[in-house]
Amino acid sequence: MRHFITLDDVSVAELERIMELAEQIKVECRAGVRKPYLAGKTIAMIFEKQSLRTRVSFEAGMTHLGGSSMFLGDDVGFGKRESTKDFGNVLSAMVDAIVFRAKKHESVVELARHCTCPVINALTDKAHPCQALADMMTVKERLGSLKGRKIAWVGDANNVAASFVQIGVKLGVEVVLATPKQHQFDRATVEQITSADPNYVLQQLTDPFEAVQGADAIYTDVWASMGQEAEETQRKIDFANYQVNAKLMAAAKKGCIFLHCLPAKRGVEVTDEVMDSPQSAIVQQAENRMHAQKGLLVWLLP
Numbered sequence: 001m002r003h004f005i006t007l008d009d010v011s012v013a014e015l016e017r018i019m020e021l022a023e024q025i026k027v028e029c030r031a032g033v034r035k036p037y038l039a040g041k042t043i044a045m046i047f048e049k050q051s052l053r054t055r056v057s058f059e060a061g062m063t064h065l066g067g068s069s070m071f072l073g074d075d076v077g078f079g080k081r082e083s084t085k086d087f088g089n090v091l092s093a094m095v096d097a098i099v100f101r102a103k104k105h106e107s108v109v110e111l112a113r114h115c116t117c118p119v120i121n122a123l124t125d126k127a128h129p130c131q132a133l134a135d136m137m138t139v140k141e142r143l144g145s146l147k148g149r150k151i152a153w154v155g156d157a158n159n160v161a162a163s164f165v166q167i168g169v170k171l172g173v174e175v176v177l178a179t180p181k182q183h184q185f186d187r188a189t190v191e192q193i194t195s196a197d198p199n200y201v202l203q204q205l206t207d208p209f210e211a212v213q214g215a216d217a218i219y220t221d222v223w224a225s226m227g228q229e230a231e232e233t234q235r236k237i238d239f240a241n242y243q244v245n246a247k248l249m250a251a252a253k254k255g256c257i258f259l260h261c262l263p264a265k266r267g268v269e270v271t272d273e274v275m276d277s278p279q280s281a282i283v284q285q286a287e288n289r290m291h292a293q294k295g296l297l298v299w300l301l302p
Contacts, residue, residue, distance in 0.1 A: 002300060003112045005121045007129050007166040012196070014299070015170055022137055022288075022295025029064060029291070036066025037298045043069045044091055046078055047101040047122070049226050053262060054122050054130065057290035058099050065294060070095075079107075088114030096301055103227065118300050125159055125227065131261050132163040133292035135219070136171060138285040142257050143216055150174040151259075152215040152252065154208045155242050155269055156235075157185045160221050160261050165193045169200045176203045178211035180238050208242055212252040217281075219259040220244045220269050236268070244270040249279060257281045 003009055010018065028035060043062055047055060055071065062069040072078065078087060084107075091098060092115035102108050105124035112119040121129055140146050151168065153161050157179045168175040177184065184204045185193070194200045205211045212218055223239040224232040249256060258270075258280045266272050274280060 001116065001118065003119045004129060004296060004300060005108055005112060005119065006127045007132060007163060007170065008195070012170050015167070018133065018295045018299045019137060019292070020295070021298050022133065022292045025294045025298065026288075026291040034064045034066070038062065038065040038067035038301055041067035041096040041301055043067070043097045043099055043297070044095040045069060045071050045099040045122070047071070048103045049101050049123065051101055051122070053286050053289050054101060057293055058122070061290045061294045061297065065297065084110050085114045087111075089116070091115070092117040097297070120296070120300070123159070126162065128160045128163045128261070130289065130293055130296065131160055132167040133296060134285055134288040135164055135259060135261070136167050136173070137288045137292050138259065138281050139173075139217055139257070141284065142281050147172045149216045150176065150214055151217040151219055152176050152178060152208070152212040153219045154178045154211065154244055154248070155220045155239060156183050156223055156225070157204070158221060158225055162189065162193050164219065165202060166196070169194050169196045176205065176211045176215070178205050178208035178242065180242070181206055183238065208248055209251050212248060215252040215256055217257045217259055218244055218249060218252055221261055222263070222265055223269050239269070243268070244274055246271065246273050249274055259285055262286055
């Protein structure tokens, strides 16, 4: 049974095929063509965290593909009324795939262990692979190619950054991180997220201006993610010099684009001037969540 829990679950060739499908389906969608690739297919969605882009992109995407989706709320009692084994056995017998946005990565891994249908990670504390698909799709659309590109991640080395590094390793994109020393990835995490290419060197710098030199794109995220609200005050202090603003954008390569997985805290990790500039690809990036996930679903559910 194939799952999509991290980018380790797909080979480079499979990843490229998913992205090809996403690009093809997006072109068709823009032309008003919505082929029923997944007619009669159903996905179930379990969300332990809030969501706008992830929930809407999966629901709208399945509708475009001729399938259907069901959002499972607290009434199904996941994690409360019965064991994960019983829940997974029963649910996977009724649907074609399960989309799970979980507080803990281990919860997705455990559910997948007991399912007879594919399980898709819609975000955990360790990874956000669906976001990474949309990110690289956007970079390719904006810049024309991926090979040899340099992208600077400025801010927290979090779950989104981990998946972004993973996909960068697989697709030949240099990713450089600018993060305070105490918030950088540890050695074990670096080894895991770069394992697809033993020769890949992940630079973790502390100076954002050094990191963005020659960068084709600058990517940032909130400094305190969901579940880190208690750390927000300290994190604002730690990341005070890591705001993406016009000065930092100007230090990168000419034509550099701006990426953010959203939601953003305007005026904190990024200024309005950057968010709303012609260099900003945030809306395109958010829309591509839907198209990238369509490609994933069509590949995963033939």
